[in-house]
Amino acid sequence: MSKESDRGEKMSMKNIYKIQLIGVGGQGTIKASTIVGEAAMKKGLNVVMSEVHGMAQRGGTVVTELKIGEAHSPLIEEGAADLLIAFEPTEALRALDKVGRDSFVIVNSSPIVPFTVSLGISEYPELSSVFEEIKAKINNLLVIDAQKIAKEAGSIISENMVLLGAAVATPEFPIDKDLIIQSMKENLPPKSIETNLKTFESGFELAKKGGKSIGI
């Protein structure tokens, strides 16, 4: 038995593992969440998830919340997320109310600047100040240039799998890597699965090494 399959033991002690994902429409936030949820189900765990539909798809913020374990509501209490996966730097700040000092935060360092900034009706903060603000509050921050890694693997749209790979490598993540991979295979188009697995592995390795420095 590999060490991977010991995962979930922690679950029974901790009861409920809470994951918040946040991104911008089109980044594959919901897909990444569904992959985690189905993998949790395969492991025999209870899992509930909340996802946003409708007008939010048109360039807006997309939030999904997952509770793995004996929870009724998928909505995460303020400050209670065990893990935050932010697909965009400023979106991490938008979800700051959901994390606590000991939460694990993974942030994609590639910004998506909305048209409102070009129009002059809103501003995009300096990236360095975004990360400084998160670092000042959170003990476990991992910043990843998912766009760069996805590009290197040959698919710019698989950023979400880089971040998922990193999440699975975090110490308390409750689901085995092979179950996540199985769930990826069942949820992603067969023709892109190879690229997605490659980017997933890159994210996983990077997080295992603790590649915190990228982008800061």
Next chain:
Amino acid sequence: MKVKEILTEKEGGKLFLLGNEAAVRGALESGVSVASTYPGTPSSETGDVFYKIAREAGVYFEFSSNEKVALEVSTAAAAAGLRSFVFMKHVGLNVAADSFMSTVYTGVRGGMIVLSADDPSMYSSQNEQDNRIMARLAGIPLLEPSNPQEVKDLMKFGFELSEKFKIPVLMRTTTRISHMRGVVNLGTIIQGKEKGYFKKDPSQFIVAPAYVVKMRKELIEKLNQIEEKAKNSPLNKIIDKGGREIGIITSGSAFNYVMDVVSENNLKVKILKLTFSYPFPEKLVLDFINSVDNILIAEEVEPVMEKKVLTIIGKYNIKKKVYGKLDGTLPRIYEYNPDIVEAGMAKIVDKELIKREKFSTKLSLPLRSAVLCPGCPHRATYFALKKAIKKLKLKEEEIIFSTDIGCYALGLEPPYKMGDYCISMGSSLGIGCGFSKTTNQKIISFIGDSTFFHAGIPPLVNAVHNRDKILLVVMDNRITGMTGGQTNPGVPVDGMGNPAPEISIEKIARGVGVGLVKTIDPVDLKETEEIFKEALQFEGVAVVITKHPCAMITDAENRKKGISIKYTVNQEECSKCLICVKNFTCPAIYIEKDSSVNINPLLCDGCGVCAQVCPKKAIEVKK
């Protein structure tokens, strides 16, 4: 998971389903024969699943032209002895209300479930109405699931209840149930009958005064019998955490928040979960009230159960405190969440609840408002119309832009600012008729293709007949876009995915006698502007149909064909006039830190309209 698995996964299996998907599986496990809807968030995915599997499942499914028609289709099926399922968003039930109310009177023969997906906090809706009140207005039994498994199980229960008492049943979900995913244990799928037979009985199916007087009495008798059923139903259950100080009566999503708060804080309370919640099981609730010291009601959105509990307390002269919305323990409006419920409970329990450090940011975050997609044909329509108005020297600030429910309502945002009035499906034109008669202002109404079929035709008839002066722009993007891309009567495919007659908006407009009718592809900006100029000067009702497929369709087609056209800015030619950024405002076009204008190739959909917008011809196809 693939959508098909909702049909193919066997009994004993498990799927990670949305509430909306679980409703489909529940219908299939109940032997449903007919399903109908008009798409509306948060109920839309239910229709999307039926669209993909109905043919294989042997179920008849349609995207009806509006919710009233959808309800009537299912009503007739149930009158013919088949099981039918009609679903819609909460305000859709307003459209269907006329027939809905009467169907409760006439009753049904086959089982019939009406699902209303309410939208607390109005994530994608025009109001926050609580359709549990509709249940009471109509006198229809009500089921309130708390998670996808319950959605599925309640479909089966609902059909049996419906058939036993010959009455339709209302299932009320909320956004957090419709769009919640959870593990669902599957049962066996039953093949429904393909055709029914309608046995005539005017005394049951004609709501003439002579008959309805009797129906009214029968309905009340049915409800009394059903209340007895609700009282003893295992769906209404007590969860005893030891302790009688606080008794919590709750339903739907609020139940989930209560449970999580209670278990996180290890609270000793007693909970009554009402799932079969109307007719309100008075005796059961009375017994519960008597078993605790004080009562908290946790429900979304209106204080429906709370008022009923207060009535019971008054009726039986009970001296107990009732906490809820009416005394401010919980908020009166908007969706709940665990923090809100916890804050409410903290006020009344004799225990310190978990407190967590709460972070927030000092930085101002970029605004990500909803926006028309890159390549959206509506942007071209608005741009051309704005130019035509300017060329004719009309005062834009005096024109009334009466818009409607659909993506194009985003035209109210800068820089277009073409949206002054919008209240309901089809209202653009009815409101336009009113302003035409009561002001001297120019009126431009916008409506989408699907909304036109839904509720745009009667006001068009009205406008022509009453000699109004309106320009109606039908923004025909060949799809029901905002709800995710469903078919509608204007496209040559039906809800089963079969070829279907395509209804011509242009022919309808001509048929009702509209004086000027033009159809144009708005991606041709120059020609569109010319047509708008002509239409704006027309005395009477003018209809301009701007017809171009939604970017979701063209993007999918291009992907399939392997076509990838991207536009780019030739920096040598660009004068930085910023017309493309400030006046056209495609989300793919942005200003770089060095102040150069660029196009994000990831977002660009290759529509090429920006190239027509650029006065310097600096935007060109990327090689």
